[in-house]
Amino acid sequence: MKTEEKMIELDGSQGEGGGQILRTGLALAMATGQALAIDSIRARRPKPGLMRQHLACVNAAAEVSGARVEGAELGSQSLRFVPGPVRAGDYRFAVASAGSCMLVLQTVLPALLLADAPSRIALAGGTHNPMAPPFHFLERAYAPLVRRLGADLQLELHRCGFYPAGGGAVDATVVPAAGGLKPFDLNARGALQDAHAECLAPGLPRHVAARELDALGSAMGWSGEQLRSGGTRQNEGPGNALMATLAYEHVTEVFTSFGEKALSAEQVTQRLVKEVRAFQKSEAAVGPHLADQLALLLALATWQSGQAAAFSCSELTEHTRTNCAVIERFLPVRFAIEAGARAATVQVAPV
Structure with a gap:
């Protein structure tokens, strides 16, 4: 177990200032055995500090690694996390x-x-x-x-x-x-192999899913066999998630729009269509949300193997940039990020 003197110190208000700084910090503290000190947790959010789901992440990380933890309380904006060996189980x-x-x-x-x-x-x-x-x-x-x-x-x-x-x-x-x-490059999505939408709307009137799917089919030019509903039980709601899945040769992307009381079915659909079309117009392999997660996976593989990796994404969000900066604090890797007209390129290499 590492000592507190070797703690990696993170500022939770940096970049996008949300919960991902905490989650990535915990993940890499466990993976590398380095202790973590983080202050100003979720400082840029309306309700800063640890909420229930963030506290659940801390407690889960502590259980997996037998960590010593200080500050694991609801609302806490500071945390000290000293991991032990990771235990499968x-x-x-x-x-x-x-x-x-x-x-x-x-x-x-x-x-x-x-x-x-x-x-x-x-x-x-x-x-x-x-x-x-x-x-x-x-x-x-x-x-x-x-x-x-x-x-x-x-x-x-x-x-x-x-x-x-x-x-x-x-x-x-x-x-x-x-x-x-083992790292890999993912710079192209390849040919489109399947595209479909599905609507989860348990506990809501049946017309909600029908209206969302009809509007999506009209906007995207998708046929009836590409529009699916169901897959949930009424007692799993109320809830509403409209999802579009685009399966390409080298990668699959999933986009989701959630229903809210103040939104019509058509507005929920419009949100999803906007996100899907933005991705389709790009030449990137992955979208902005998958880019966050892929950066961490490839960095771990680069660290283990000593080999570089790269991927392209449709949008370079502050989320992605912040995540890359946190990863560099823990791992001997460096990210090179280059924005392009139709895609951004993210490269990770050992140092």
Whole structure:
């Protein structure tokens, strides 16, 4: 175990100033064995400090690594986290109410990918949350990239959890890569192989899903067989997630628009169409949300293998730039980011 004198100190107000600084810091503290000190946690958010889902991430990270922790309290804006060795095993992590359990998974996953044995994780909480990657994004877009590294991530959705009730249930199986993670380049998406939309609207009138899918089909020129509804039970709601999945030769992207009381079905659709069209107009391999996650995965693989990697993304968000800056604090890697007219390029190399 590392000592406090070797702590990596992070300013939680830097860059986008949100919860991802905390989650990436925890993930890399566990993966590298370096202690973490973070202040001004979520300083740029309307309610700064640790909320329930962030505290769940801290507690999960502490359990996986046997960490010593100070400041793990609701509302806390400072945290000290001193990890021990990462332990593969069977875990159960729950987030109260509708806090995202998908974010808890993404916090502990990098360390468990480097463990000496597979792990199984039972997760409870929100599965389809605004401002967090929904289950279907992780299953279809993120998990295949984990497998390209030589590891494995299998996900099973037992019950959807929407805001504000939560109550979702997911099982995850994490298998580390034999011989270490192997980096790869992902600079082109390849040919489009499938495109479809689906609407999850449990606990809502049936016409909500029908209107959203009809509007999406008209806007995108998609046929009826590309428009799907269902897959949830009425008691899993009320909730509404309209999703578009674009499966290309080298990557799959998933875009989601969430319904709100103040939005019409057509407005929910318009949000999704805008996001999908922006990605389609670019020449990048991945969208802005997947770029955040891919940067961390490739950095870990570069660190383990000593080999560089690169990918292209449709938009360079402050989220991505902040995540890269946090990664560089923990790992002996450097990112080179270049914005282009139709795509941005992100390269990570060992130093």
